[in-house]
Amino acid sequence: MSIVRIENVSKRYQLGEQEVVALHDVSVAIEAGEFAALAGPSGSGKTTLLNMIGCIDVATSGRVIIDGRDVTGRNPDELADLRAHTLGFIFQTFNLLPVLSAEENVEYPLINIQSVPRAERRKRVAYFLDMVGLGRFAKHRPGQLSGGQRQRVAIARALATHPKIVLADEPTANLDHASGEGILQLMKQINDHQGTTFIFSTHDARVMAMANRLIRISDGAIVGEEVNP
Template sequence: MPIVECNNVSKEYKVGASVVSALKDISLSFEKGEFSAIVGPSGSGKSTLLNLIGCLDKVTEGNLKINGILIKEQNKTLLADLRCENIGFVFQTFNLIPVLSAFENVNFVLSLKKNLPENECAEKSMKILEEVGLKGLENRKPSELSGGQQQRVAIARALVKEPALILADEPTANLDSKTGEDIMALMKDLNMKKQTTFIFSTHDKMVMDYATRIINLRDGMITSDNGGKKS
């Protein structure tokens, strides 16, 4: 069963009196362990597609299933629980909580998962921080970390719940090229080790080079999808 299944998905927004069609009749699916990039110019619908896959928004038409669950039938609370159990996010601007340390940022998100004992949460949080190369920095606040280190915390935060799917919206856009490459290498490594599905939106050629599958979007439509086969 695919992790993500989009069938004839369309998304429209109302802007004033007019209706803007952000995605038109998209059909695609992502399997477990894929490392995919959604690319395309600004306004092509990359972020909209990620938002729909991340259950942050609802489709106007068509069906979207995450882990076999039909999204449009879920209410707000169920969607929150579904995101909590199945989806991790990495944002362009990291969005860490400034008053919490690296460890607390990770541990807080893990504690949102129900029925996890406190010591298990702490153990998992420390382990994932170690995996992303932040051993010894776990007590530092985000302001005491570099951009790359902050993005590593964000990745650890997304991974700690062991979700089936991680969505990253331009994860390297705020990083220099060296750090960006390190981050991509880390995500690729984690993808290989944990078989977590990663989907990025990006403009960055380097990110595309890491991706095994590249989906091109233009004007809300898929113009190409290599299906995981690189030339």
């Protein structure tokens, strides 16, 4: 069974008197364990599609099915619960809380998950900071870290909830070449070793080359797919 199914999804916005079509009748399925990239220029609809998968935005029409659950018509609490337990997010701007340390940022999404006690939270925080190579920077705040290190904290935070799917929106956009390359290699290792599904929105050629599946989007529609061996 596909871990993500998008069925005939359209998304329209009202901009004053003008209707803007961000997605038009998009259908795609992504299997568990894929390292997939949604690729296209700015304004193509790739981030809108990623937001649909992340239950951050709601389709105007069509169905979005995440891990076997149809999210159409779900209330905000149900969507928040699905995001907390099934999805992890990595953003190009890192989205770390500047007043919190690296370890506190990683722990933050776990605090409202009642099934994860404090001792387990601390264990996960230490484990994932070590995984991304930042164990000795646990007490550092984001302002004391480089861009690449901040993105590593963001990856640890995304993984701490044990998500089945990690969504990454242009995760290399604000990094230099060496840092971006290191972040990509780290995410691919996690994908290979843990089987976590990664879905990117990107126009970075390095991400496209590393993806085992490339879904090309233009003007709100899927215009092609490529499978990399």
